[in-house]
Amino acid sequence: MVVTRKSLAPIAILLAAGLTLSACGGDDDNTTAASPSASASVPQIDAAAFTADFSLMKQLTGLASQGKGKVGVLLPDTTTSTRYVQYDAPYLKQAFETAGLSADQFSIQNAQGSASTMQTQADAMISSGATVLLVDPLDPGSGAAIESKAESAGAKVIDYDRLVTGGPADRYYVSFDNVKVGNLIGQGEVDCITAWNVSKPNILIMNGDPSDNNAKLFAQGYHAVLDPKFSDKSYVKVGEPAGTWTPSVAATTFQQQLTAHKNINAVVTPNDDNANAVISVLKSGKTPAKTFPTTGQDASLPGLQNILTGYQCGTVYKPIYLEAQAAAALALYLRAGVTPPATLVNAKTADSKIGKDIASVYTTPIWVTSENMNDTVVKDGAVTKEKLCAGAVASACTAAGIS
Numbered sequence: 089m090v091v092t093r094k095s096l097a098p099i100a101i102l103l104a105a106g107l108t109l110s111a112c113g114g115d116d117d118n119t120t121a122a123s124p125s126a127s128a129s130v131p132q133i134d135a136a137a138f139t140a141d142f143s144l145m146k147q148l149t150g151l152a153s154q155g156k157g158k159v160g161v162l163l164p165d166t167t168t169s170t171r172y173v174q175y176d177a178p179y180l181k182q183a184f185e186t187a188g189l190s191a192d193q194f195s196i197q198n199a200q201g202s203a204s205t206m207q208t209q210a211d212a213m214i215s216s217g218a219t220v221l222l223v224d225p226l227d228p229g230s231g232a233a234i235e236s237k238a239e240s241a242g243a244k245v246i247d248y249d250r251l252v253t254g255g256p257a258d259r260y261y262v263s264f265d266n267v268k269v270g271n272l273i274g275q276g277e278v279d280c281i282t283a284w285n286v287s288k289p290n291i292l293i294m295n296g297d298p299s300d301n302n303a304k305l306f307a308q309g310y311h312a313v314l315d316p317k318f319s320d321k322s323y324v325k326v327g328e329p330a331g332t333w334t335p336s337v338a339a340t341t342f343q344q345q346l347t348a349h350k351n352i353n354a355v356v357t358p359n360d361d362n363a364n365a366v367i368s369v370l371k372s373g374k375t376p377a378k379t380f381p382t383t384g385q386d387a388s389l390p391g392l393q394n395i396l397t398g399y400q401c402g403t404v405y406k407p408i409y410l411e412a413q414a415a416a417a418l419a420l421y422l423r424a425g426v427t428p429p430a431t432l433v434n435a436k437t438a439d440s441k442i443g444k445d446i447a448s449v450y451t452t453p454i455w456v457t458s459e460n461m462n463d464t465v466v467k468d469g470a471v472t473k474e475k476l477c478a479g480a481v482a483s484a485c486t487a488a489g490i491s
Contacts (some may be wrong), residue, residue, distance in 0.1 A: 108154060114223070114227075118213070122175075126416070127356045130151070130426055130429070131147045131148055131150070131151060131431045132431055133147065133148070133417050133428075133429065134379065134431040134432065134452065135431065135432050135433075135434045135449050135451060136327070136335075136434075136451075136452070138409070138410045138413040138414060138451070138453070140407070140409055140468045140469065141413040142182055142409070142413060143185045144413065144415055145183050145186035145187045145416065145417065146186055148187040148188070148417060148420050149187055149188040151187070151391075151420045151421065151424050151426065152187045152188040152189055152420050152423075152424075153188060154424040154425075154426075155219075155420060155423035155424040155425075156219060156423065156424075156425075157217045157218060157243075157423060158192075158194055158195060158213065158216060158217050158218045158219065158220075159184065159189070159193065159194040159195075159218065159219075159220045159221075159222070159419045159420075159423060160194070160195050160197070160209075160213030160214075160218040160220070160221045160222070160224050161177075161180055161194070161195065161196040161197065161221075161222045161248070161249075161414075162197055162199065162206050162209055162210055162211065162213075162221065162222065162224060162225075162234070163176060163177065163196065163197065163198045163199065163201055163224050164197065164198070164206070164224050164225065164226045165199060165200055165201040165398070166198060166200060166201075166336060167201060167334070168231075168297075168333035168334065168361070169333070169359060169361060169386055169388075170386075170388055171386050171388070171408060172198060172224075173198070174234065174388075175408040175409075175412075175470070176224075176249075176408055176411075176412060177196050177198070179408055179409045179411075179412035179413070180196055180222075180416060181194075181196060182409075182412075183412050183415075183416035183417070184416050185290065187416065187417075187420055189420075191410030192298075193214075195213055195218070197209040198210065198218075198453070199212075199226060202226075203225075203226045203227060203230035204223070205229065206226060206234065206358055207230065207233065207234055207237075207309045209232045210223075210237070210238060211237075214237075214238060214241045214243055216237075217420075218243055219242070219243050219244065219423055220242050220243060220244045220245075220246065220392060220419045220422050220423045221234070221235070221244070221245050221246070222245075222246045222248040222262075222415055222419060223238075223245060223246070223248060223252060224236055224247075224248040224249045224250055225247075225250060225252050226250055227299050227300075228251075228253040228254055228255075228299065228301065228441070229254070231247070231250075231252035231255060231362065232252050232253070232254040232255045232256075234426065235247075235252055235255045235256055235259060236255070236256060239242060239256050239258075239259075244259075244260075244422040244423075245259045246259065246260045246261070246262060246415060246418055246419060246422070247259060247260070247261040247263075247446070248262055248263075248411075248415050249262070249263050249302070249411065250263070250300060250301060250302050251263070251301040251302070251437055251439065251446065253301050253439050253440065253441040253442075254439070254441040254442060255268065255439070255442075255446075257439075257442055257444045257446075258274065259446060260418055260422070260428075260433065260446070260447050260448065260449070261417060261437050261446045261447070261448040261449070262411060262414050262415040262448070262449045263302070263411065263437075263448070263449075263451075264406045264411060264450060264451050264452070264453045265304075265435075265450045265451075265452065266302050266306055266309070266311060267303035267305050267308050267309040268405070268452075268453055269305070269306055269309060269385060269404050269453050270305060270306040270307060270308055270309015270311070270312070270313075270314055271309040271310070271312060272309070272311025272313065272404050272453060272454075272455040273306065273309065273310045273356060273358065273383045273384075274309060274311070274314050274356070274400050275313050275403060275455070276309030276383050276404075276455050276457075277291070277310070277313075277314065277354065277356055277381055277383050277401060278313060278314070278317070278319070278404040279401070280381040280383075280401030280402070281323075281354055281381055282353075283401075284378045284379060284381055284401075286353055286354055286379070286380075288324070288353075289317075289322075289323045289324065289325060289353060289354050290323075290324045290326050290349070290351045290352050290353050290354065290415070291314070291323055291324065291325055291352070291354045291355065291356060292326050292327055292328075292329075292342070292345050292346075292349070292352045292354070292355045292356070293307075293310075293311075293314075293325060293327070293328040293355075293356045294328075294329065294331065294338060294341065294342065294355060294356060294357050294358065294362060294366070295307050295330075295331030295358055296331050296332070296333050296358045296359065296362075297331055297332055297333045297414050298330070298331050300333065303331055303333075303358065306358050306385075307331075307358075310356055310383075313345060314356070318399045325350065326345070326349045326352050326353075327329045327345055327349065329341050329344075329345060331358070332362070333359070333362070335361045335364065335365035336365065337363055338357070338361075338362040338365040338366060339365035339366065339368060339369055342355065342365070342366045342369055343369050344371065346373075353379075353380060354380065354381040354382075355380070355381070355382050355383075356382075356383055357382045357383050357384055358383075358384075358385065358404055359384055359385045359386050359392075359427065360384035360385065360386045360387070360388040360390060360391025360394075360400075361386070361388065362384075363382045363384040363391060363394065363400050363403075364390045364391065364394060365390075366382055367382060367399045369396055370382075370399065370420075373400070375399060376464065376472065377398030377399055378398040381401045382394075382399065382401065383401055383403075383406070383455045384400055384402070384403040385403055385404035385405075385406065385453075386403065386404070386406065387403050387404070387405040387456055387464075387465050387470055387471070388403070389471055389475060390478055391403045392461060392465065392471060393476065393481050395456070395457060395458055395461070396458055396461070396476075396481055396484035396485060396488060397480070397481060397484055398484075401457070402455050402456055402457040403455075403456050404427065404453050404454070404455060404456070405454045405455070405456040405464055405465055405470070406451075406453045406454075407451070407454070407468060407470070409468070409469075409470075410451040410452075411451050414432070414449045414451055415449075417432060418433070418449055427465065432449055433447050433448065433449055434449060434450060435448040435450045436448055458484070458487075458488040459488070461488060461489045461490060461491065462488065462489055466490055473485070473491070476490065477490060
């Protein structure tokens with residue numbers, strides 16, 4: 089058959105009609121034209137782009153206006169770390185407000201160390217119209233129960249800071265890269281042992297609470313750095329007692345270990361509060377500065393001051409304003425019924441209890457010492473110079489160039 093220009097005309101008309109139908113959606117199940125997640129109007133927020141001035145949250149005002157219901161935030165306590173009161177709660181509030189939520193569209197509660205209180209708070213949030221819950225649990229079991237109940241009521245759930253092992257498979261997780269946090273702690277210990285001229289390092293490893301998945305990830309990170317040192321006999325691991333996030337328990341454990349093993353001359357401490365407890369024992373025994381390395385995380389005021397005065401090697405600074413904004417942004421996407429972009433949900437985290445990978449948002453931690461303290465935590469406003477450099481720390485601040 090010879091195809092002429094004239095015979096092509098009806099074919100062209102049919103093709104054009106087919107293209108028009110396709111562009112309108114037709115019956116094609118693969119079309120994304122009507123999907124909110126594919127809409128050009130959906131902001132493509134990048135997890136690496138949040139800043140200390142919260143300016144990126146202003147790009148989410150349209151998303152906030154589309155959403156329905158409230159966002160509930162459940163924080164665990166005020167004792168295992170001061171961060172929840174000092175940083176998380178105010179930063180989350182600032183993030184939501186900058187994005188345009190009014191005070192009656194979100195609620196931030198602290199369970200004060202009680203799992204039953206957190207469940208009661210969660211129930212109240214759901215009853216009052218919460219469509220998204222951010223959960224930082226006291227333990228995985230109670231956290232999973234809260235999330236399961238929330239999902240059965242139609243709410244979306246986000247693990248905040250700690251992975252809720254055993255939680256719903258379709259939840260999200262927002263945190264820092266916690267294995268990286270552990271890597272920084274381990275490398276910080278190694279660098280400090282060298283800088284402080286600790287010969288024949290005999291290290292005690294103190295972990296966080298074993299029920300906290302983050303504690304396991306931290307330990308995975310610092311063991312990756314330190315285990316080769318133990319294997320080649322350049323360092324000795326004296327012991328690794330049961331972990332805790334309670335400073336008073338950490339102090340007792342350390343005192344017992346030091347009494348039993350007088351050769352201990354360095355310790356891995358998993359956060360600033362536990363480090364401060366250990367340092368109080370060292371000071372009571374008249375241990376001089378820059379002789380007995382300890383580590384930490386959270387960039388707390390006591391931790392930073394211990395670094396400046398030579399009792400702590402460094403701290404992992406997790407700019408919580410980054411984590412808070414990432415969590416608030418993710419909550420706004422879910423509240424609006426919009427699939428969050430891959431630039432925000434940038435990782436996966438294994439939940440070994442359910443055998444699933446959880447869609448995750450990771451932000452980046454920083455190791456802080458006296459050398460970079462001024463350019464990190466002070467510059468970011470995480471701590472003021474006036475508080476940091478008060479009293480006996482003033483001269484150490486001057487030596488560190490903090491202004």
